[in-house]
Amino acid sequence: MKVSMDIELKDVPGQLVSALIPISELGGNIISVLHHRDRKTQRGTIPVQVVFDVEESKLAALLQRLRERGITVVRVGAERLKEAVFVLLIGHIVRSGVKELINEVDGTGVAEVVELFLSMPAVEEKSAAALKIRAIGKMELERALDIVEGFAARCGILVVRPIEDEL
Amino acid sequence: MREVKLSIVGFGVVGRGVAEVVARKRAEIGERFGLDLRIVAVVDLWGAALASDADGGGLDPRRILDALQKGGAEGLSPRESLEAHGVRVEELQSPDVIQEVEHDVTVEATPTNVDNDGEPGTSHILTALKAGRHVVTSNKGPLALHFNKLMQAAKRADRKIGFEATVGGAMPIISLRDTLAGNEILCIKGILNGTCNYILTRMGEENMPFEHALREAQEMGIAEADPRSDVLGVDTAVKLVILANALLGLDAAYKDVRVTGITEITPEALSLARDNGYVIKLIGEVDRDGKLEVAPKLVPETHPLNVGGTLNAALLKTDLAGEVMVVGRGAGGIEAASAIISDIIRIFKN
Numbered sequence: 001m002k003v004s005m006d007i008e009l010k011d012v013p014g015q016l017v018s019a020l021i022p023i024s025e026l027g028g029n030i031i032s033v034l035h036h037r038d039r040k041t042q043r044g045t046i047p048v049q050v051v052f053d054v055e056e057s058k059l060a061a062l063l064q065r066l067r068e069r070g071i072t073v074v075r076v077g078a079e080r081l082k083e084a085v086f087v088l089l090i091g092h093i094v095r096s097g098v099k100e101l102i103n104e105v106d107g108t109g110v111a112e113v114v115e116l117f118l119s120m121p122a123v124e125e126k127s128a129a130a131l132k133i134r135a136i137g138k139m140e141l142e143r144a145l146d147i148v149e150g151f152a153a154r155c156g157i158l159v160v161r162p163i164e165d166e167l
Numbered sequence: 168m169r170e171v172k173l174s175i176v177g178f179g180v181v182g183r184g185v186a187e188v189v190a191r192k193r194a195e196i197g198e199r200f201g202l203d204l205r206i207v208a209v210v211d212l213w214g215a216a217l218a219s220d221a222d223g224g225g226l227d228p229r230r231i232l233d234a235l236q237k238g239g240a241e242g243l244s245p246r247e248s249l250e251a252h253g254v255r256v257e258e259l260q261s262p263d264v265i266q267e268v269e270h271d272v273t274v275e276a277t278p279t280n281v282d283n284d285g286e287p288g289t290s291h292i293l294t295a296l297k298a299g300r301h302v303v304t305s306n307k308g309p310l311a312l313h314f315n316k317l318m319q320a321a322k323r324a325d326r327k328i329g330f331e332a333t334v335g336g337a338m339p340i341i342s343l344r345d346t347l348a349g350n351e352i353l354c355i356k357g358i359l360n361g362t363c364n365y366i367l368t369r370m371g372e373e374n375m376p377f378e379h380a381l382r383e384a385q386e387m388g389i390a391e392a393d394p395r396s397d398v399l400g401v402d403t404a405v406k407l408v409i410l411a412n413a414l415l416g417l418d419a420a421y422k423d424v425r426v427t428g429i430t431e432i433t434p435e436a437l438s439l440a441r442d443n444g445y446v447i448k449l450i451g452e453v454d455r456d457g458k459l460e461v462a463p464k465l466v467p468e469t470h471p472l473n474v475g476g477t478l479n480a481a482l483l484k485t486d487l488a489g490e491v492m493v494v495g496r497g498a499g500g501i502e503a504a505s506a507i508i509s510d511i512i513r514i515f516k517n
């Protein structure tokens with residue numbers, strides 16, 4: 001299960017590591033850590049957002065261990081891939097290694113290629129691919145699209161994106 | 168009744184369209200607006216036809232058009248056609264006509280050229296302003312390359328430049344500046360090239376490769392023999408620069424536009440798009456932050472910008488009026504002439 005958790009840390013060295021250790025101990029896989037140094041709370045603590053993958057059954061134990069370490073958990077929730085985008089690729093897609101592209105997007109941990117349709121007219125002719133990408137937020141979706149654009153630029157593939165702000 | 172003397176510089180599809188509209192609408196425009204439109208000169212590379220005293224102050228547009236049509240059918244050149252049907256052709260060139268023939272409005276309709284500093288259009292417009300003429304033009308080159316220079320020249324000369332016909336043909340868009348006065352225009356997204364829209368529409372409908380749809384468009388007179396400027400997105404980019412400068416007040420230049428054309432689009436891509444509820448359109452987009460982009464984009468089938476055939480369309484975002492959409496015919500002699508005539512009337516109504 002993908003989990004997003006907001007915690008507050010005291011502004012002393014070693015706090016962040018101390019908060020992350022229980023996640024690893026329970027076999028969790030940390031995807032991203034956002035440290036909001038600029039948003040210090042009135043209590044003098046620093047808000048941090050951690051996104052990680054962990055077995056659902058381990059979540060209660062995790063919260064317990066964090067409490068023991070004196071770490072304040074402000075919010076915890078399952079992170080869903082709520083943003084989606086549809087893009088088309090045109091070019092020699094299979095030859096260019098579309099599989100690596102998918103791995104790269106999925107490897108971010110915050111976005112996934114959830115659908116891929118390929119249309120291959122004939123050998124040597126350009127094929128077309130429809131890609132549906134999901135991500136946990138708009139920023140993460142943009143990051144996934146940057147990966148797609150980078151891949152396309154390297155391989156001479158055209159990316160057709162939606163006009164933004166669909167009515 | 169106020170007499171308005173016109174010269175037409177460049178007598179091709181658009182120049183002839185203007186002559187046709189004057190022939191059809193002169194009486195009506197006189198009645199409704201109190202303006203008596205008179206064509207006093209027509210000049211093209213073959214020479215010039217000038218109104219003489221015998222013409223009562225204006226050329227007969229119907230006679231000129233008929234002469235060109237009949238002569239053309241007989242295989243004659245424009246010059247031979249006119250002479251064979253009783254229209255005198257003088258050995259005069261455009262700058263002489265613009266400077267020396269007394270008139271109020273120079274209608275500039277020579278070919279668009281962005282590689283050559285917008286010439287001959289740029290010089291025609293500057294010469295006309297200097298000679299105290301208002302200018303109404305369908306020529307995109309000068310506006311896209313020298314927008315501020317031309318506006319300043321017009322201001323110095325205390326004359327007006329009308330250029331509604333340069334973007335979207337008959338579709339009103341430049342005039343939205345005035346219609347939406349008080350609004351800030353935040354962003355524009357548009358389909359500004361009818362040829363590309365036709366090709367993409369046909370490719371989608373018939374599952375046709377790009378080359379077939381292009382050939383069909385050429386056979387129907389929708390695409391030019393040299394279609395590069397259209398299908399590579401250059402024409403859309405040029406129009407986008409005009410909109411950026413005229414409607415968003417940017418200081419944009421053609422080289423600032425990121426341009427991708429439609430030549431790489433395949434029927435397979437269109438069909439994948441359709442399966443997912445989209446069409447593909449060549450979209451020109453400009454916003455306040457200076458984003459200037461021309462590229463094929465996925466447009467939801469239900470989106471107002473999904474207009475088919477050769478239609479042009481534009482969606483404007485404004486701060487007060489919200490979203491405003493215009494759709495219309497982007498090309499054709501009469502369509503461009505519609506925009507030109509409206510510009511002329513506006514100059515004298517204000």
Ligand SMILES: NC(=O)c1ccc[n+]([C@@H]2O[C@H](COP(=O)([O-])OP(=O)(O)OC[C@H]3O[C@@H](n4cnc5c(N)ncnc54)[C@H](OP(=O)(O)O)[C@@H]3O)[C@@H](O)[C@H]2O)c1
Binds near residue numbers: 261498
């Ligand atoms: N057609 C449309 O639907 C449309 C719509 C909107 C805007 N426009 C723009 O309007 C302008 C005219 O378009 P069009 O379709 O009428 O083109 P066109 O049919 O090629 O007509 C242009 C005419 O200008 C002549 N010409 C060239 N150089 C000249 C010069 N130095 N002095 C006088 N005449 C000269 C050309 O002669 P040669 O043919 O001998 O060169 C031609 O007869 C273009 O800038 C175009 O981009 C066209």
